[in-house]
Ligand code: FES
């Protein structure tokens with residue numbers, strides 16, 4: 001029997017785009033393939049998880065669940081962001097859910113309490129326990145990085161920093177000054193498909209004229225030269241593509257934009273599983289969180305610079321921007337759920353790519369570079 005991770009099975013995905021085949025269906029359905037992705041991709045790379053302004057003040061926290069790792073991102077008393085394993089050091093209960101504000105993190109099981117710096121502050125009932133040293137039972141810290149106002153977590157103990165991960169991406173996006181933007185709108189979708197289908201879908205515009213007929217105009221972007229863990233494209237246009245078609249007044253263009261940033265839109269697949277749209281008047285982001293092979297949670301946010309959010313007409317115009325993504329995201333989700341249903345069939349076979357699917361081919365090959373090979377090569 002051929003082994004699921006035998007590179008020979010994927011040789012045709014490795015060919016140049018117009019000669020290549022799509023990823024075999026097992027890549028979207030097999031629990032062993034999914035487990036390998038968690039281990040070799042999500043637990044060792046930098047994962048985009050939220051915006052820093054979603055955790056604005058001391059004591060604010062968010063629970064993040066990604067790749068089977070419960071995490072807490074919080075702002076400490078000094079205003080710095082920190083991340084910890086969201087697991088109690090007593091007998092392992094998950095600690096916090098969703099998001100909120102707290103002076104300390106209290107375990108819902110036996111009440112152990114941790115400071116915002118992770119130290120164990122109180123553990124009532126442990127007085128008689130021999131050689132119990134509270135200093136050794138603080139929350140386990142996780143690696144956290146910030147870039148362009150985004151928060152990233154890395155579940156590995158070591159490895160390259162965020163700058164290595166991003167490669168030359170910063171050069172393309174710098175003039176948007178995204179670190180100063182506010183995330184004014186957030187949505188969460190639970191989708192019945194593999195996480196890769198969500199990312200692949202965002203990385204091609206071949207489907208736009210069909211799936212988003214009546215919602216979006218077709219786009220013919222050109223692929224960007226990428227170094228680092230991303231692939232992306234750029235599309236030249238005038239006016240807003242972020243407000244719904246037929247919207248009246250748009251928000252002004254971002255005044256700091258330079259070069260190609262001022263002439264169109266960047267669509268970026270930032271690996272492992274996020275997607276960024278940096279456009280003329282705003283920015284939106286998507287984070288695809290694998291739950292099981294055929295379930296993914298999508299978290300999205302829509303961000304604007306202060307110059308826009310402070311305008312007296314901002315609240316009146318914003319619904320035209322929200323309406324665009326509130327229609328187009330569910331249209332994409334329906335498409336990828338149908339695709340998952342098909343790929344689960346024993347009759348599903350690898351397909352071929354259009355010249356408009358360079359982004360899908362790039363995503364799949366980045367994943368294969370990490371997933372293939374025997375355990376000994378890991
Ligand atoms: S498991 Fe947290 S206090 Fe017991």
Ligand SMILES: [Fe+2]
Nearest residue numbers: 201211212332
């Ligand atoms: Fe789409």
